[in-house]
Each structure stands twice: as C-alpha cells, then as structure tokens.
Amino acid sequence: MELQELSVREEGVIAANPFGVPMDAPMQKQASMQKRAPKTIDGTDIGTFGGRGGGDG
Amino acid sequence: MLKATIALADLAFDPHWDGHAVAFGASRIEPFAHAALETLLVRTDAQWLVTVRERRTDSGAPARRIDVDAGEFEQRHREALLWPLDYLMLEAAQEGCRVKVRAGVFGVLPVYARIDDDQLELSWDVADLTQRPIAIDFEIASHRLALHTLYSARQLGVGVTLLTERASLAMEPGKANYHYPPPAQDTQPAAPRAREQWLADFNLQLRDAVNARPFAAGRAALELSGGMDSATVACGLTQLGSPATSLGILLDGDTRQPQLRRRDAIVARLGLHDRKVEITAFPPSLDLRAAPGQRLGFHQEYYLEACAALWDQATALGCDRLYTGIGGDELFPDYRHELPDEDAAFDLQRERAHRAEADQLLTPRAREAARGLHCFGAPASPVPITALAAQACRAPDIARRGLWPVNPLSDPRLARFCHQLPRELRRERALMQRYLRARLGEDTFPAGYRKETFEQVFPRLIAAHVMKLREQLRECALADLGLVDQRGVVALLDAVAARQERAPTAVLVAFLWMERLARHLA
Numbered sequence: 001m002e003l004q005e006l007s008v009r010e011e012g013v014i015a016a017n018p019f020g021v022p023m024d025a026p027m028q029k030q031a032s033m034q035k036r037a038p039k040t041i042d043g044t045d046i047g048t049f050g051g052r053g054g055g056d057g
Numbered sequence: 058m059l060k061a062t063i064a065l066a067d068l069a070f071d072p073h074w075d076g077h078a079v080a081f082g083a084s085r086i087e088p089f090a091h092a093a094l095e096t097l098l099v100r101t102d103a104q105w106l107v108t109v110r111e112r113r114t115d116s117g118a119p120a121r122r123i124d125v126d127a128g129e130f131e132q133r134h135r136e137a138l139l140w141p142l143d144y145l146m147l148e149a150a151q152e153g154c155r156v157k158v159r160a161g162v163f164g165v166l167p168v169y170a171r172i173d174d175d176q177l178e179l180s181w182d183v184a185d186l187t188q189r190p191i192a193i194d195f196e197i198a199s200h201r202l203a204l205h206t207l208y209s210a211r212q213l214g215v216g217v218t219l220l221t222e223r224a225s226l227a228m229e230p231g232k233a234n235y236h237y238p239p240p241a242q243d244t245q246p247a248a249p250r251a252r253e254q255w256l257a258d259f260n261l262q263l264r265d266a267v268n269a270r271p272f273a274a275g276r277a278a279l280e281l282s283g284g285m286d287s288a289t290v291a292c293g294l295t296q297l298g299s300p301a302t303s304l305g306i307l308l309d310g311d312t313r314q315p316q317l318r319r320r321d322a323i324v325a326r327l328g329l330h331d332r333k334v335e336i337t338a339f340p341p342s343l344d345l346r347a348a349p350g351q352r353l354g355f356h357q358e359y360y361l362e363a364c365a366a367l368w369d370q371a372t373a374l375g376c377d378r379l380y381t382g383i384g385g386d387e388l389f390p391d392y393r394h395e396l397p398d399e400d401a402a403f404d405l406q407r408e409r410a411h412r413a414e415a416d417q418l419l420t421p422r423a424r425e426a427a428r429g430l431h432c433f434g435a436p437a438s439p440v441p442i443t444a445l446a447a448q449a450c451r452a453p454d455i456a457r458r459g460l461w462p463v464n465p466l467s468d469p470r471l472a473r474f475c476h477q478l479p480r481e482l483r484r485e486r487a488l489m490q491r492y493l494r495a496r497l498g499e500d501t502f503p504a505g506y507r508k509e510t511f512e513q514v515f516p517r518l519i520a521a522h523v524m525k526l527r528e529q530l531r532e533c534a535l536a537d538l539g540l541v542d543q544r545g546v547v548a549l550l551d552a553v554a555a556r557q558e559r560a561p562t563a564v565l566v567a568f569l570w571m572e573r574l575a576r577h578l579a
Contacts, residue, residue: 017139019223020439021161021223022236022239023138023223025134027146027148027157028133
C-alpha cells in the first residue's frame, strides 16, 4: 500500500459519544513514577530463612 | 482488524510505514489489507497512534500518515476514539515503552491478545496465537459445554484475551492491564408517535445502517436465507441502487419448499443475482480431526462447509463485501416483565432440557463450574452480546476469503431504536414484518409463516455417522481433561442417534466441536 502523507486535516471533528466510549486523554509523554512493592523474599536470603518472607519466625 | 507483534523495547524507535505495516525496530503492526478499511498513523513528539478502521467513503489513500503538534494529536486521538464505524487503535508513548490497544463499538472482526514477558501479540485470527502450547480454561469450557453464551475477555485458551467492544489493554514493562468499558445505558421507551411514523423511522434507521459504509453493487454479496433478517438487509441494500449478488444455503426436509418459494419471491422482486448451494452437498464435517491446513478458532460456525462454499463463490465473482442478517434476532427483544407466563415457562423448560442433557455429559467438577455464576463477562454493550459473539465466530473465516463482513442489523443505532419500540411493534417482529410487506408484498412473509431452520441437519447426520463417531470417541481429549464423562458421551451419542431430538443434539454438537478443538490444540 502506498502511504499518503497529510499535512492538513482531512476530516471534521466528531463530537458525539452516544455509546459510552471511554474518553481517556492520550497517554502522558513521560513515564509515570511508580512505587515498587517492598521485597519480601530476597534472592540473597538463604532459602528465605530469617527474611521477612521466611516462615521460621 | 490487524495483526501485530510488539516488543515493548522497540517502542523507543520512531514508527514508519513500510508499505504493508507500521514498523518500529523489529516490531510490526499489520492492518488487515482490505478496500473496506483504512489505516491512519498520527505522530507527535515521543507519542504516536495508529488506527485501523472501516472506511466511510471509498476516496482517499488506504494508508495515511500525519505529523502533528501535541494539541492536534489530542484532537486526532479524540476523533479516532469516536470514529462512527468499527476500529482498532494502538497508542504508544516512547518514554517508558508503553502501549494501549482500544477497540470500537461494533466488534466486526475483533482481535485477540497474548502477552509473554514484554512482548505483545495481537491477531484477528486466534489460530496465530495458539501455535505454541496452550491450556484449556476449565471454567470457560464447562460453561460452553453447558451451552451458556459467553462474551468476555477471558477465552477458552488460557492466556489469550479477546479485546471485547470498547475495551482497552494497556501494557508497559512488567505490567499489563485490561479494562472493560462502563455498561451501556439501560433502554428507555421511546416517546409515542404516530403509527406510520414508526415505520418511516425504521426505514431511515435501516437506510443509515446500510449506507454507513461505501456500497458498490458489483462488489457486494448478500447472505439470503429466506428469513426476515436477511430479507430486510436485501431490501435496505436495493434502496441504495443496483442489485447485489445473493447467496443461499438450501435446506432439506419439510422446510425446503417454503424456503425456496420465499427466496425465489425475494430474488425476483428485488432483481438479485442469486447463487445457492445445497446443505446436503456440503454437510458439516463430523470428523474430529481438523482438516489439513484448517485454522480453528475458539468458536466455529457449525455450517462452515456450506457457508464457505458460498463465500468462495462470492470471491470468485469479484465480491469483497459480505452483507449478513446477523443482529436481526436481537433487534426486537421481549423484556422480562412483558413475557406471558406460557412463554417464560417454555424458555424455562427448554433451559431445563439442555441442562439435563449437559448434566449427563459433564463430570461433577465441570457441572459445578458450569453452575457457578460468572463475573468475568463483558458489561452490557450497545450491540447485543449474542450478535457480537456471532460476529466473532464467523468473521475470521469470512476475512480469510478476502471478504469484509457487514452486519447492518448489528448497528448499535438501529439496535437502540428497535429496543425502544413499544411492545406491540417488537412482538413477533411486527415492525420488521410491516417493513417487509411494504417492500416485498403482502404474501412473502404472512403472519405465522413457516420459518426455515437448520435444526434437522445434525440429528440426521449424526444418526448416519454414529458408528464412525463412536470409533473416533474411543479416545476423548475432553475426558482426559476431566471435563466430560466418557460413558456419558457415548450415552448422549446413542440418544441423539435414536431419538434425533433438539436438546441432546445441541449439547452433543457443542461437545463435538470443542473436542475437535481440544485435539487440535493438544
């Protein structure tokens, strides 16, 4: 298929939303800052003993 | 409407059109190549979207790209979401390598998704996503074997998700989220109007639904069963201009003559170019092995062989649009409070008959799973879910033949209009009947006319092939999965062969089709 490059608007604004399409804004350019869940099992724990996720108290 | 393989890391690259697909890094988004569709790529600083959608006119290039500023991008984004026909939109943010996929309202050729680590695969052909091993979802399988209609993100294959109407799937490294839309609004009765005005308004709504997409008589084929739904679409199409090609599956048995008379009358009255096949020449295959090269979806048209023979004829004639009557069954519903006691009792009786037969087939565990109320289904939709499910079932096989399915009676605006009608116009499709009488004459669909039905096809076919089926069912994939009881399967098969009744046949056929798929996936 050939690509047509457009620099002008070729269609009008469609304003109505009769069927409830969720109208989120475009995704933000910047990635959101997200908290990371605290680790309960660390790979350096030996068999998880003694760590927060360990079961030996 | 598209196929895509997207590695999230590739979203850092700028997308470009390579002649067939939007490409970035090693990732590709390939629109379904069809004259009924168009692709628009909109780029701005560090963000872009691509939408594949049904065309409103035949003019303009099938693939377009625009580079815009942030304000224009927001406007384009909004327009893409509110496109008045079906679409599939992907939106990407390069920062953080995030992507979101959105579906339109119509659900004509929906896409399935499979996510592995940071890779997203999308396809309108679910067989693309089941080439690798996949497990069967026990709960979904149990519901389907009990003949429950499901329309949900969750599918028969674990890890494969259907993007249902208006749903979105967002993905970023290490994280994926699926969102259903809010439920469609409840139907409110329409304001009263003069008796003839209803018919005029139905005519307008139907014309708009048929006219929403470009129509070229030489490229249009129409499924014409001899029933009211497809006849209504045929009348709507001939309002637009020249006659189209009509396609019909001719039935055997005692509904054959009424079907022939009605079809002939419609074809003659509307000047259609008619093509037909006999169901006896293309009976459904009862072979539990998939045909060589056959691509099985999670749902399959039961009468695929006969339908495919017609669709192939349409393609050979140069047609690329297939108009269907899907959605007609859902246009004139009864509301619960309106149902007379005897109708409600009939529905309940039929449901009990199916349940009794399914209970004989299912294992105790599957019975329990099928009786649980499920909370994973998609919310109420503008297009009724049974119409959406029917479209999803047939569309991939239609699309593989180069045809684009058009279902005017599944148009959400037409559905809303009809659902709001006063009861006397919905009951027994009274308004549609009046429309057809006005277009086709009083005699084509008289009150209480004998409807054509496929109901007699399977009982006879199964009775004729019972030995072969019993042989094939010595091993049973669904029994190995703990879904069905193998002795129950044989008992059900024998019951259908002996009695040829509706309820056991319906349960057996659902089982046979799923057994074929389970063997194929294994």
